[in-house]
Amino acid sequence: MTSGRKRTKRIWIGAIVLFLALVGAYVFSVYHKLQQTMNEIHAPIERANSDKRPDALSFTKQQPISILLIGVDERKNDRGRADSLIVMTVNPKKQSIEMVSIPRDTRTMIVGKGKEDKINHSYAFGGVEMTLATVEQFLDIPIDYYIKVNMESFKDIVDAVGGVTVNNAFSFEYEGESFPKGEITLNGEKALKYARMRYDDPRGDFGRQDRQKQVIEAIIKKGASFSLLTNYNDILEAIGKNIKTNLTFDDMKQIQANYKEARRHIEQLHIQGKGQKINGIYYLIVPEEERAAISQRLKEHLDIDL
Template identity: 75%
Template sequence: MRAKQRKRKKWLWGITGGFTLLLLFVGIYGYSLYHNVKQTANRIHEPIKRSTPEKRPEPISLEKREPISILLIGVDERKGDRGRSDSLIVVTVNPNKKSIEMVSIPRDTRTKIAGKGMENKINHAYAFGGVDMTLSSVEQFLDIPIDYYIKVNMESFKDIVDAVGGVTVNNPFAFTYEGVTFPKGEITLDGEKALKYSRMRYADPRGDFGRQDRQKQIIEAIIKKGASFGSLANYDEILAAIGKNLKTNMTFEQMKDIQANYKDARQQIEQLHINGKGTKMNGTDYFIVPEEERLAISNKLKEHLEIHTAS
């Protein structure tokens, strides 16, 4: 039962994480909205121990429009149990290239856990050491700095999709899931249908990779809602949902700087994929990423972040 509940919740982190990105890339209209956004930003602010990323020797300058990276962490936390990170997506934002790149890290990826001196599933880093250890492990795995994080508690997020008036996605193939038929082509989803659209895996020929792409589709769709965000009459409901379910190390001032200097990056969004294969070791399932694949993804992200790579 618990495994089934986790599957139902996995899609939700992307919805709210995407909406937080939307807040970063759209304008803030009117004093009332500005005031409420500021209150929400202060409510969700949760700093981390380190002052700068381990892979970045000097602090990032948002005013100089230096490319940044954001880690979206979807967690299933319960009372008395920190839980694990069920979803990890790295988002790199380059305002100079006017582009965003997103890559999902499969939760079963076997890698070294920072600070533990051992290899394990990357999603276990959160159980061992929370956000700080997760950031360090992802930085170590991809060899890039992670400047900011957005942590989403995967509970009750479908209301956000409904609050923004639904999302529109381009479905690559027709399928039916839990009594709902999703035709091929452009479709508009409310919160309940978005849940089912993002949950489906076994009918997808690409399995979990296909599901990850549908999660990222919804993030992109919510970001594109930014163009009309100022005219939404129920923004207070959206902000209330965000305030209850998100945490981030971004301050309100940083959000404003990103909104002012990075919003053009939403013009082009590219989805990257990490290839590998599943295997069982000592009775545990792992996802093994070949070293050449890890390096290829790392170099692609470094190029987008304008970080020089060794020749």
């Protein structure tokens, strides 16, 4: 081999080594930032093992899991109330996710309080722990994990993923913004308003719940795209500021590895009820047969023996 060819070969080898070093540094940077963010948002809770989930879960066996999304309207010097409660059951073998919103005015027994009240008051009374226990009792299913989102800052997450696209069922205006019917793309501020409007919705809180789930579904799909890696720093910063969860970093790696096929089919379920005033306070009364039907549907999706 001539000296020219040797020199060219060394240049190519050097370029490849440099490229691999840069890629390695980038991957390490992403991984380090991801690990740091997951440690920041990890918030374990003190909770006795549920009799509805007596045995430990196995991610590698792809056992179905349930996650409670708690959208909280946090205020200064006040824990606030749960603005939205959405239960997600995730079944990778069926390649599906089922989402059900629990209307915040739903009247039920508050676990640990010993009285019936609006289900979203459980958060004001006892934080995440009481909310988890109350939702678990209401639906009669295990709630394995929770993800608490600060609704006011939720817009940061939407902006970090570059906005979301949703299919709006009808045109409306809310807080100075117009939302035409059909497919629309929303930035963070608009997405928050889109998810919050309910008084001008003919379906009231039920329509509002559907819009919240639309935005969440859009974020899930957008977040699964590798094209977002270039914007990972903004995404992780937004997550770190606005989210708390009892999922560990290792849990999330296991879920990413074993449960990602579940996002192929996302179905929204609805809890129906009738509004009623009791002692001058408005509640949503969910008939027992309605509650039992939703509970059975979720149990089937979680592969729980009925």
